Amino acid sequence: MGRATFDGVLRQSVPLSYDGEIFVLGVPNQFAANLLSHQHRPLIQASLEELAHQPIVLVTEISARVAPGTHSAAGVESQAAQVAGAAAPAPAPGKRDGSQGMLNPRYTFENFVVADCNRFAHAAAVQVARSPGTAYNPLFIHSKVGLGKTHLLQAVGHRALERNPDARVMYISAEQFVNDLISAIRDNRTARFRAKYRHVDVLLMDDIQFIAAINGPTSEEEFFHTFNAIYESDKQLVIACDAPPRQLQTLSPRVRSRLEAGIVADLRAPDVETRIAILEKKAQAEGIELDREVLEYVAKQIESNIRVLEGALLKICAAVSLNGLQPTLSVVEDIIADYSTNGEDKHINVDDILAFISAQMDTPQQAIVGPKRSKEIVWPRQIAIYLTRELTDLSLIDIGRHFGSRDHSTVLHAYNKVSDMVAEDEKVMWLINNFKSALQQP
Numbered sequence: 001m002g003r004a005t006f007d008g009v010l011r012q013s014v015p016l017s018y019d020g021e022i023f024v025l026g027v028p029n030q031f032a033a034n035l036l037s038h039q040h041r042p043l044i045q046a047s048l049e050e051l052a053h054q055p056i057v058l059v060t061e062i063s064a065r066v067a068p069g070t071h072s073a074a075g076v077e078s079q080a081a082q083v084a085g086a087a088a089p090a091p092a093p094g095k096r097d098g099s100q101g102m103l104n105p106r107y108t109f110e111n112f113v114v115a116d117c118n119r120f121a122h123a124a125a126v127q128v129a130r131s132p133g134t135a136y137n138p139l140f141i142h143s144k145v146g147l148g149k150t151h152l153l154q155a156v157g158h159r160a161l162e163r164n165p166d167a168r169v170m171y172i173s174a175e176q177f178v179n180d181l182i183s184a185i186r187d188n189r190t191a192r193f194r195a196k197y198r199h200v201d202v203l204l205m206d207d208i209q210f211i212a213a214i215n216g217p218t219s220e221e222e223f224f225h226t227f228n229a230i231y232e233s234d235k236q237l238v239i240a241c242d243a244p245p246r247q248l249q250t251l252s253p254r255v256r257s258r259l260e261a262g263i264v265a266d267l268r269a270p271d272v273e274t275r276i277a278i279l280e281k282k283a284q285a286e287g288i289e290l291d292r293e294v295l296e297y298v299a300k301q302i303e304s305n306i307r308v309l310e311g312a313l314l315k316i317c318a319a320v321s322l323n324g325l326q327p328t329l330s331v332v333e334d335i336i337a338d339y340s341t342n343g344e345d346k347h348i349n350v351d352d353i354l355a356f357i358s359a360q361m362d363t364p365q366q367a368i369v370g371p372k373r374s375k376e377i378v379w380p381r382q383i384a385i386y387l388t389r390e391l392t393d394l395s396l397i398d399i400g401r402h403f404g405s406r407d408h409s410t411v412l413h414a415y416n417k418v419s420d421m422v423a424e425d426e427k428v429m430w431l432i433n434n435f436k437s438a439l440q441q442p
Contacts, residue, residue, distance in 0.1 A: 001040060007423040009035055016063060022192050023048055023056050026063035033060040055168055062082050062277055063266060065438065092113040102171050103161075107154035113281055115274035116389075118148060120149050120419075121265035125238070126153045131237035132167070132202050138227075139238045140245060143267035146305035149240035152267075153204045156238050160202050170201040174210040178219045185218075194222075194233075198229035202236045208259075209241050231258070234395035244433060260307040271393045275299035278306060286317045303393075312336040348391045348439055350402045356439055357384040369404045385411055386418035387435060 001010065007034045016026040025044070027033045036044065037060045048056045107130075114122050121141050128139050141149050141154075157169045177197070184193035190321075197203070201228075211219050230237055241248070244266070270278065275300045283290050300315075302309045312335075319335050321325050342437035358365045361380040368381045381403065388399050389411075396408035403411065421428040 001334060003044060005035065010040075013060075014065065016061060020058075021055075021057060022059055022195055024059045024061050024192070026065055027060050028062070030062060033062055047110055053357070055166070056390045057195045057199045059191050060442050061191060062352050068133070100423050103157050103169075105158075108158050111281070111285075112148065112151055112155060113270075113274060113278045114275070115270055117268040117270045117274060118152075118421070121152060124265050125156050126159070128236060128238060129156040132160055132162070133234040137231065138259065138262040140241065140262065140264045141238070141267065142241045142264070144269070144305075145180060146307035147267040147269060148306055152205055153240050154236055154349075155207055156200060157204050159251060160236075162323050167202060170200045171201045171203070171206070173206045174208045174223075175207065177223070178211065178214065181219060181222050187353050194226070194229075199228050200230065202238070203230055204238045204240075206240045207294070209243060209248060209307050212250045220251060220255060224252075225254050226245055226257070227255075228260055237262075246430065247431070247437075260398055268390055269303060271395075272296075272299050275302070275306075275309060276307055278309060282313050283317070286314070286318040288314070288317045288320055288327070290327050291329070297329060297332060298336060310425075328360045350388055350394070350399075351394065353384055353387050353391065353439065357387070358437070360435065369402070381431070382414040382418050383405060383435070385414040386432070387399075387439065389415045390436065391439060 009027070012239070013025050013032065016024040018024070025035060027232075037058075041058055044057045046058055046408045047299070048058065058272060063247060109122075109126060112118075112122060123184065124136050124139055125141070128136050141152055142341055153172055157171050160167050160169055180193060180196075181190075184190045211223055227237060239259065244264060245251075245256045248259075251259075274294050278292070279295045279298055283295075298312055302312055316332055316335050317329055320333070354365045354368060357363070357380050361383070362376060363380040367377050368384055371376075384442060385399060385403060388402070389396075396403070396411045398408040400408050400411045418428075418432070422432050423429075
């Protein structure tokens, strides 16, 4: 730092408070606040962190307690030393930031079962964790309840910390964000609130629909500016929601447009093979061996929620270990009787999809499944195949049988074609999402 800045600005500043995370530096005027915050924040924060042995967020605050020329360099050094002495001991590696303690150690990429239903979202999350802030920013992940959004969010946090243990990674729910904001407004601590959320390397925010649901202008405004501060600093945002951004109609268009500015990825309900793979991996982790017919039975009974699927398996494992039961099929049927989600959601079949696409796109069903390859028929056929793959448990071979005995490679080509269009063309994305919503309505 230049001598003029040190003597004229920093020497006149004084530490006001330090809570183990946020360091408030009192300054005499707005000029000093702007100069230190905008030009020297990284240097000051790095110096403080070297003393405290942990991450620190610097906040500058104009204070009547600071009078120009009244604080000597020795006085400032003494107070800084007191701050360093009050700092907690250096945390263990991987837990340098208090907010990281909220990461569940089970939610890693290694424990995530990858399949067609989540492959794109998983790949995007891995890329984000590998290079935060440089690609796919923001990453917006949406799905129904219990399909792995939180798992992927926290896996990003774990991988980012593995690659850079000093990274500031914060995982938080939107509800906690709003509660913190309310407390900050009540206690007149909004500057600290903003410093806490806006000076992170990776912000992982879960259940963003909460901000949309409460329809609070202050919460939305604060989220908007937090989003901008992180994004414009080339830091990473990963956001999870139970619906795509366009369906959050209570949010203002400017917020929705920012949520859609990066990558929007969805997680679909896993097919039966994927659910069996999830159960196998979970059972291995618990040290329990289950017969294939038992795994298949559980997977077929619980279709739409991975969290419920894992809960049912944990109950089976508990019954085996605590009661000494043999996990036979009849025993498992009794254990998970209360867990079945089979039939909770509207069951959609190929006939429903064909009838819907035929009506919406004015194309006869016989033409959709027939041999003709004219442009006006191929596009509705590709959309119908895509929706069948998305909304049913049918394999590629089974889908091909329903669409004129087509080869599974043809089905895959059609599915990939629409997937690419969804990613590249906003109009196609809206069309497909509207079709999905209409088909899934009771």
